[in-house]
Amino acid sequence: MxxxxxxxxxxxxxxxxxxxxxxxxxxxxxxxxxxxxxxxxxxxxxxxxxxxxxxxxxxxxxxxxxxxxxxxxxxxxxxxxxxxxxxxxxxxxxxxxxxxxxxxxxxxxxxxxxxxxxxxxxxxxxxxxxxxxxxxxxxxxxxxxxxxxxxxxxxxxxxxxxxxxxxxxxxxxxxxxxxxxxxxxxxxxxxxxxxxxxxxxxxxxxxxxxxxxxxxxxxxxxRGQGAPGREPVVSEAEQKQMMAYYYKKQEEMKKLDAESEEAYLDSDWADNAALKRNFHGLNNIKWGPK
Structure with a gap:
């Protein structure tokens, strides 16, 4: 049927x-x-x-x-x-x-x-x-x-x-x-x-x-009204799921971008006091036991 x-x-x-x-x-x-x-x-x-x-x-x-x-x-x-x-x-x-x-x-x-x-x-x-x-x-x-x-x-x-x-x-x-x-x-x-x-x-x-x-x-x-509008390629439910998926991905990318922007602060080249420590020979100091 x-x-x-x-x-x-x-x-x-x-x-x-x-x-x-x-x-x-x-x-x-x-x-x-x-x-x-x-x-x-x-x-x-x-x-x-x-x-x-x-x-x-x-x-x-x-x-x-x-x-x-x-x-x-x-x-x-x-x-x-x-x-x-x-x-x-x-x-x-x-x-x-x-x-x-x-x-x-x-x-x-x-x-x-x-x-x-x-x-x-x-x-x-x-x-x-x-x-x-x-x-x-x-x-x-x-x-x-x-x-x-x-x-x-x-x-x-x-x-x-x-x-x-x-x-x-x-x-x-x-x-x-x-x-x-x-x-x-x-x-x-x-x-x-x-x-x-x-x-x-x-x-x-x-x-x-x-x-x-x-x-x-x-x-x-x-009759006489011409052809009705064609069906959309994706349904309304599928469209909502796609929008939710891309919104989630967008939020994840924003979070990753924010983390990468802060990550450089831990790098040696971003340390404002690194040059001074290097001039005074204070880099790579190893502390022994008391």
């Missing part, structure tokens, strides 16, 4: 495993699905962190308004009264006034945060270092446990305008957001290896060779 270390720019994303016979079309489809799935998990985790702190999202027409403005405009959050966390809530006002401030009790908030950590670990970039794969099944499992945590804490469900509900039901609208720039749709995705784009209609072996026991670095990006 061929292992692909998938990167976006210079940043590691995940490890992917397949065979050299895999069509590039299928490879692009699978890799882009995993890449976008990881982004979805990250977005969902970020929103759920806010959910644990400040409760469900206010209706769009109430977000960003002060309590006085809400009273003046006679606006009421009907969804907030229906979507109550299991076990009750505690008031914790959202400084951004996006959520209603009815936060879950500590035990329910802890459940959400614990699940967030588990989901993040499942799709973490650190899995590249531990040589663990991330697949579409991995992403699905992470999304499932996040969905399960929300259902436990909010058995009545979430408001339809809450981003968490939209993400869970795949109805999120990312248009006009920074997140939309990160997503790479399958039809607009390309994968590069060794400075060459893997062209659709061909197979992986046409670019990576026929050896199944191969590990390559492949980069995903949007």
């Amino acid at each position: 061929v292992k692909l270390h998938i990167k976006k720019g210079d940043e590691s994303q995940f490890l992917y495993e397949t065979t050299v016979e895999m069509p590039v079309d299928d490879l692009v489809k699978d890799v882009s699905a995993i890449y976008n799935g990881r982004l979805k998990v990250q977005r969902l985790c970020a929103e759920m962190e806010e959910l644990a702190k400040y409760g469900v999202t206010l209706p769009p027409n109430m977000q960003g308004l002060t309590e006085e403005q809400l009273v003046e405009l006679k606006l009421k959050d009907d969804w907030g009264e229906k979507c109550i966390p299991s076990g009750g809530w505690i008031e914790f006002k959202d400084p951004l006034t996006i959520r209603n401030g009815k936060a879950p009790q500590k035990n329910m908030a802890d459940l959400i945060n614990k699940t967030i950590k588990e989901a993040k670990d499942m799709i973490s970039k650190k899995k590249v270092q531990s040589n663990d794969l991330v697949t579409q099944a991995t992403v699905k499992e992470a999304l499932d446990i996040l969905r399960g945590a929300v259902m436990i804490v909010y058995p009545m469900g979430l408001p339809p305008h809450d981003k968490i509900k939209q993400e869970i039901e795949n109805e999120e609208d990312l248009s006009g957001t920074q997140a939309s720039l990160d997503v790479i749709e399958e039809e607009n995705a390309s994968i590069w290896f060794s400075g060459k784009e893997m062209l659709r209609g061909k197979k992986l072996k046409d670019f990576a060779g026929k050896n199944e026991k191969t590990k390559i670095i492949a980069k995903i990006q949007k």
